[in-house]
Amino acid sequence: AQRVTQPEKLLSVFKGAPVELKCNYSYSGSPELFWYVQYSRQRLQLLLRHISRESIKGFTADLNKGETSFHLKKPFAQEEDSAMYYCALKAGANNLFFGTGTRLTVIP
């Protein structure tokens, strides 16, 4: 069965420090992975997709099939990065399975 694990519920880093939000998945098929972000008082929104290999707001995420991971990284955290981050796995035609989320706090 598919599963997405985000081991850290809370993560605090200082402004300017590197940040890594961990995500591991379990899926027997070919995975498609996403990171969603929810800023305070805003809707949950797509941050990036692994298939596009893009960098959004300085964040990147590489799919590592050997380690079944899709960690989200940013070299220098900013205060505006403080938010709730969800890793999601697409399994089946259009079903997204979400992890439990990590709340990132960037300390000024």
Place this chain on the structure above:
Amino acid sequence: DGGITQSPKYLFRKEGQNVTLSCEQNLNHDAMYWYRQDPGQGLRLIYYSQIVNDFQKGDIAEGYSVSREKKESFPLTVTSAQKNPTAFYLCASSIGQGIDYGYTFGSGTRLTVV
């Protein structure tokens, strides 16, 4: 202004009552979804629909019902059979085919049973 609208934002229900949460989108998306968000549990899929007049159960469908009579609308009814309905409910839509640009989410409805 294209988007997905959920109403109401807050909803209070007495025990034993059914309530319906509205979800409307004007994005011309084929697929629509309902998730439940509880603290510490992330988002869990209740129901989804990939085309009009068709829908499928998600992981936690018990005590819920949906309909998809129109492409734009995917209302969720929380029935009295749902044992713990107090939660935050999120509706989402996606293009449903072709390149996957991810989901577009509504702003959510917070349901409280009193």
